[in-house]
Amino acid sequence: xxxxxxxxxxxxxxxxxxxxxxxxxxxxxxxxxxxxxxxxxxxxxxxxxxxxxxxxxxxxxxxxxxxxxxxxxxxxxxxxxxxxxxxxxxxxxxxxxxxxxxxxxxxxxxxxxxxxxxxxxxxxxxxxxxxxxxxxxxxxxxxxxxxxxxxxxxxxxxxxxxxxxxxxxxxxxxxxxxxxxxxxxxxxxxxxxxxxxxxxxxxxxxxxxxxxxxxxxxxxxxxxxxxxxxxxxxxxxxxxxxxxxxxxxxxxxxxxxxxxxxxxxxxxxxxxxxxxxxxxxxxxxxxxxxxxxxxxxxxxxxxxxxxxxxxxxxxxxxxxxxxxxxxxxxxxxxxxxxxxxxxxxxxxxxxxxxxxxxxxxxxxxxxxxxxxxxxxxxxxxxxxxxxxxxxxxxxxxxxxxxxxxxxxxxxxxxxxxxxxxxxxxxxxxxxxxxxxxxxxxxxxxxxxxxxxxxxxxxxxxxxxxxxxxxxxxxxxxxxxxxxxxxxxxxxx
Numbered sequence: 001x002x003x004x005x006x007x008x009x010x011x012x013x014x015x016x017x018x019x020x021x022x023x024x025x026x027x028x029x030x031x032x033x034x035x036x037x038x039x040x041x042x043x044x045x046x047x048x049x050x051x052x053x054x055x056x057x058x059x060x061x062x063x064x065x066x067x068x069x070x071x072x073x074x075x076x077x078x079x080x081x082x083x084x085x086x087x088x089x090x091x092x093x094x095x096x097x098x099x100x101x102x103x104x105x106x107x108x109x110x111x112x113x114x115x116x117x118x119x120x121x122x123x124x125x126x127x128x129x130x131x132x133x134x135x136x137x138x139x140x141x142x143x144x145x146x147x148x149x150x151x152x153x154x155x156x157x158x159x160x161x162x163x164x165x166x167x168x169x170x171x172x173x174x175x176x177x178x179x180x181x182x183x184x185x186x187x188x189x190x191x192x193x194x195x196x197x198x199x200x201x202x203x204x205x206x207x208x209x210x211x212x213x214x215x216x217x218x219x220x221x222x223x224x225x226x227x228x229x230x231x232x233x234x235x236x237x238x239x240x241x242x243x244x245x246x247x248x249x250x251x252x253x254x255x256x257x258x259x260x261x262x263x264x265x266x267x268x269x270x271x272x273x274x275x276x277x278x279x280x281x282x283x284x285x286x287x288x289x290x291x292x293x294x295x296x297x298x299x300x301x302x303x304x305x306x307x308x309x310x311x312x313x314x315x316x317x318x319x320x321x322x323x324x325x326x327x328x329x330x331x332x333x334x335x336x337x338x339x340x341x342x343x344x345x346x347x348x349x350x351x352x353x354x355x356x357x358x359x360x361x362x363x364x365x366x367x368x369x370x371x372x373x374x375x376x377x378x379x380x381x382x383x384x385x386x387x388x389x390x391x392x393x394x395x396x397x398x399x400x401x402x403x404x405x406x407x408x409x410x411x412x413x414x415x416x417x418x419x420x421x422x423x424x425x426x427x428x429x430x431x432x433x434x435x436x437x438x439x440x441x442x443x444x445x446x447x448x449x450x451x452x453x454x455x456x457x458x459x460x461x462x463x464x465x466x467x468x469x470x471x472x473x474x475x476x477x478x479x480x481x482x483x484x485x486x487x488x489x490x491x492x
Contacts, residue, residue, distance in 0.1 A: 038270030045273030061237030098122030243385030251408035
């Protein structure tokens with residue numbers, strides 16, 4: 001089977017769980033923004049920023065290490081069991097420590113009266129860390145359908161419980177429905193935004209239960225020597241992951257401490273968190289692609305034309321994310337209406353545009369990063385990520401006091417752009433891949449040009465849509481000879 005077709009097929013299946021699931025989760029945003037004030041939503045934004053850091057720490061690069069050593073070791077089952085046992089031990093230890101010190105932890109992050117938040121998130125993070133290696137196993141075995149099914153169940157449970165606690169329970173109490181006794185037994189209005197976390201907790205429990213067959217059927221062998229080799233490979237990835245998540249989430253934490261005193265800090269965090277959600281369409285595609293691409297890249301390593309395939313994947317990837325960028329920015333008014341009137345802010349369009357462009361370069365960086373994973377030079381990945389983290393921290397420190405959360409977006413763009421540039425030049429030196437740079441740059445310039453034309457003119461909806469169609473047609477014209485020659489359909 002043509003490898004590009006295989007990647008496209010796997011991406012499509014993973015996309016079922018990611019795109020459909022994330023789209024449904026995306027529809028929860030207007031629910032939150034209409035039922036909770038920006039100040040309340042700011043709590044959600046801040047706490048999930050902490051969660052992102054802790055998930056990286058608790059998985060400590062073992063997911064990618066599993067893909068690597070599944071290709072090089074004779075017994076894949078031992079690779080999986082070693083990874084699983086390691087994550088089980090560290091995750092359970094983490095949950096125990098978080099429960100033990102929940103009071104002091106909740107006070108240190110500014111929520112002394114909400115120790116339950118710490119306990120709920122401890123379980124969520126621990127279970128998600130454990131499940132990560134079983135999901136990796138499904139990806140490595142090309143069981144994309146089962147992967148997608150479990151992810152979708154997780155999402156539907158999460159959404160269902162959000163709707164139950166946030167909408168149905170208050171409605172049942174207000175209208176004295178027959179289910180009132182049951183509702184009163186499980187619901188308390190004082191929990192408020194906490195029910196977002198409760199829904200996530202139950203969804204994580206359901207996920208781990210569905211993954212039990214993968215765990216139970218393991219050989220349950222812990223190979224110390226193998227674990228040591230995996231940790232040597234994974235340790236730089238942990239550093240890279242921490243630096244990477246710094247780039248993605250630290251801005252929502254720093255806002256709390258760097259915003260001028262004359263601003264409503266919680267409100268500003270809530271607004272920025274909501275605007276960040278509008279860039280999620282590109283992020284979800286990138287994530288969907290990564291689910292399929294990482295095991296695909298490792299599997300293609302031994303093929304004669306592997307580098308040519310990597311270059312083609314990059315080209316099609318850039319085409320897709322450029323179209324996503326244009327659609328979201330051009331029809332921004334449509335997307336912003338999902339959030340409700342409390343979240344309409346004149347800074348929104350600029351911030352969303354900058355974040356989408358930042359994620360554009362982040363997607364390219366993810367494609368480029370395969371060079372240090374394939375060559376086992378993961379330390380370079382750590383160096384690049386640390387470099388990016390420094391850019392992010394310095395940028396936020398300098399810009400937030402002056403221009404608020406707009407500075408967060410600019411710092412994010414600077415970080416991902418420079419990481420992409422550095423990774424590209426290191427790739428050329430250590431693992432040359434024949435990327436068609438001229439073609440990619442042309443598509444980028446066309447994208448930016450059309451962005452300014454569409455968003456700084458008074459075109460109608462139809463004209464905007466027509467212009468984007470022309471952009472896609474131009475790309476098709478450029479790619480048509482290649483498609484005809486290889487008889488390979490477009491990836492996406």
